[in-house]
Structures are given as C-alpha cells and as structure tokens.
Amino acid sequence: MLRLYDSRYSGNSWKIRILLNQLERSFERHTLDLEAGETKTEAFSRLNRFGRIPVLQLPDGQTIVESAAILLYLAEGTPFLYKDPYLRAQVIGWMFFEQGDLQRFLALSRVYHIRGMADKMSQQIERLHADGYLGLEKLERWLETHEWLAGDRYTVADISVFAYCSLAHEGKYEMERFPSVNAWLQRVRAQPGWLDMFDISPFQTGHH
Numbered sequence: 001m002l003r004l005y006d007s008r009y010s011g012n013s014w015k016i017r018i019l020l021n022q023l024e025r026s027f028e029r030h031t032l033d034l035e036a037g038e039t040k041t042e043a044f045s046r047l048n049r050f051g052r053i054p055v056l057q058l059p060d061g062q063t064i065v066e067s068a069a070i071l072l073y074l075a076e077g078t079p080f081l082y083k084d085p086y087l088r089a090q091v092i093g094w095m096f097f098e099q100g101d102l103q104r105f106l107a108l109s110r111v112y113h114i115r116g117m118a119d120k121m122s123q124q125i126e127r128l129h130a131d132g133y134l135g136l137e138k139l140e141r142w143l144e145t146h147e148w149l150a151g152d153r154y155t156v157a158d159i160s161v162f163a164y165c166s167l168a169h170e171g172k173y174e175m176e177r178f179p180s181v182n183a184w185l186q187r188v189r190a191q192p193g194w195l196d197m198f199d200i201s202p203f204q205t206g207h208h
C-alpha cells in the first residue's frame with residue numbers, strides 16, 4: 001500500500017490527500033509532529049534527503065519527495081494530468097509557479113501567525129507579503145479570463161496552487177482583493193472527492 005508521511009497543518013501534504021481521495025486510492029497515513037522535530041531525525045532523513053514532509057513511500061519502499069513530484073506521479077494516466085505534451089507542460093509550468101512565486105511566501109506568513117510569532121517576525125512577514133502579493137496578482141489576472149489553470153479542466157495544477165491560496169488568509173493576506181482567485185477556489189472545492197484539510201479520507205488508514 002502507498003504510505004504518506006505528512007503533518008496536520010501542512011498545506012503541501014493536504015494537496016496529496018486531496019488527490020488520493022479523488023483517485024480513491026488507499027493509503028496509510030503517518031502524521032509527524034514538526035514542532036517536536038520529527039522530520040529532523042536520522043531515520044526520517046533516509047526517507048527524505050531534505051528532511052521535510054510530504055513524502056510518498058511506494059509499496060516497494062522507494063520514496064518520492066516534493067509535493068509537485070508526488071502529485072505528478074500519482075496523476076500519471078488519470079484525468080488529473082494531460083497526455084498531450086503541450087498541455088502537460090502548462091500543468092507543470094503552474095506547479096513551478098506555485099513553488100517559486102507563491103508557496104513559501106504564503107506558507108511562512110501563515111506559520112508565523114499560527115505559531116504566535118507574528119509580532120517577532122513582523123518585518124519578515126512584510127517582505128513575504130510583498131512577494132506573495134506579486135504572485136497572487138499574476139494568478140488573479142489569469143483567472144479573470146480562465147476557468148482552470150491549464151487547459152479546459154481541473155488538474156493537479158489546480159490542486160497544487162489551491163492549497164496555499166486557500167490558506168493565505170491565515171497568514172493575514174487580504175484575499176478579498178482577488179475575486180477571481182476566490183471564485184476559482186470555490187470551483188476547486190466543488191470538485192468531486194475534494195477533501196477539506198482536517199477531513200479524514202475514507203481511503204486512509206493509520207496515524208493522523
């Protein structure tokens with residue numbers, strides 16, 4: 001069976017659980033406590049050279065790290081990823097954009113706020129917001145005229161970009177500035193099999 005190493009509050013891990021649920025694939029969930037340093041052990045570094053979650057472990061023991069790589073692996077041969085090389089490149093392009101222009105800026109602001117560090121980190125949060133807003137503005141421009149990120153349907157590009165955009169308000173981003181992003185977030189949430197962050201997938205077993 002597939003095994004997913006994740007954490008309760010991780011948007012990167014949530015992406016994988018949404019797709020596994022939509023694919024109706026069974027998985028064993030191992031939820032780690034990041035604040036307790038559970039990703040920093042010698043044993044965990046053998047699963048992920050970067051010492052981070054999510055990690056997908058295949059039935060033969062091999063692991064895949066990085067949320068985008070895991071999503072692409074799982075989506076292969078399914079309606080969530082195009083076969084056509086051009087459309088496929090559009091999906092991958094959005095996943096690179098998510099990692100380069102959004103993920104860290106949105107995720108770190110959120111982490112500082114939810115861990116009660118916002119006052120101490122206020123200058124860092126200001127810088128993160130400046131960069132994060134640039135990414136969100138680019139996304140807004142695209143979604144003003146497109147229903148989905150790549151091609152004409154929902155794909156792993158949408159799952160990837162969705163996760164931290166939907167959590168950005170927890171990092172005190174003013175998401176009301178982005179009406180087209182908000183409408184798209186709602187379209188993503190309305191997809192069959194979509195799973196909220198704290199929902200337990202019927203396809204999962206194990207620790208959570």
Ligand SMILES: N[C@@H](CCC(=O)N[C@@H](CS)C(=O)NCC(=O)O)C(=O)O
Nearest residue numbers: 010011012034052053054066067068
């Ligand atoms: N680029 C990676 C980022 C993964 C990442 O930042 N994981 C965080 C949780 S969301 C983590 O494990 N943090 C613990 C640490 O860095 O020590 C991905 O998309 O999977």
